[in-house]
Each structure stands twice: as C-alpha cells, then as structure tokens.
Amino acid sequence: MPTVTFEGREIDCEDGAILRDVLLEAGLSPHNGRSALLNCRGHGTCGTCAVEIDGPVSEPTSREKRRLSAPPHDPDGGLRLSCQAEVRGDLDVEKHGGFWGQHRTESSRD
Secondary structure, eight states, X not given: OOEEEETXXXXXXXXXXXXXXXXXXXXXXXXXXXXXXXSOSSSSSSOTTEEEEESOBOOOOHHXXXXXXXXXXXXXXXXXXXXXXXXXXXXXXXXXXXXXXXXXXXXXXX
16 A cells, blocks of 8 residues: 655555545645635646656646646656556655645745
C-alpha cells in the first residue's frame, strides 16, 4: 500500500488511486486559496491542482499535457495535475505558491 507524504502528513492509499482524491479524502487540499472553490473538480482542465511529485505516478494524460502546456504553467516546469496522476508507489508531494501552484520558488501557500 503506497504512502503519500504531503504537508508533513503520511496518507496510506490504494495503488492506482488518483492523487487529488487521496489528498481530499485525508482532509488536505491540492489547491491554494480561492482555487479550492474555483476549480474543475478533477477533470484536468483548470490546472489549479498542480503539484510537484517525487515518486512513481502514472504517465501524464493527453488532457494533463495540454493543460500544463498553457500559461501560467510550463510544459517543462516539472509539475503534475494531482487530478490526473495515479499513485504507483510512495510519494512526496509539494504544493507551491500561486493560484495554480505554479510559483516553484515560493515555499508558502496562498
């Protein structure tokens, strides 16, 4: 059973679980500020659940690639959409600053 580490918490989940769902079920959010209310609810179209992931996850979906190729994201930015990433093993997940989590240099969340 994989373990997801996020904001100092460890969450056990099923292999293949969607990362966004794992975080929300644990009472955590992959969103910053108002994006917790203003998001696409896991359809991979808004980009507000972008996170940095260290560990094994599924390959990016075509929808995810499209969204991360549009501003404010950068296709080479190293972020993934938590609503599209399937957990495939133990993960360390970090949310960066900005409405979309796109500010990798910011350590605090909005």
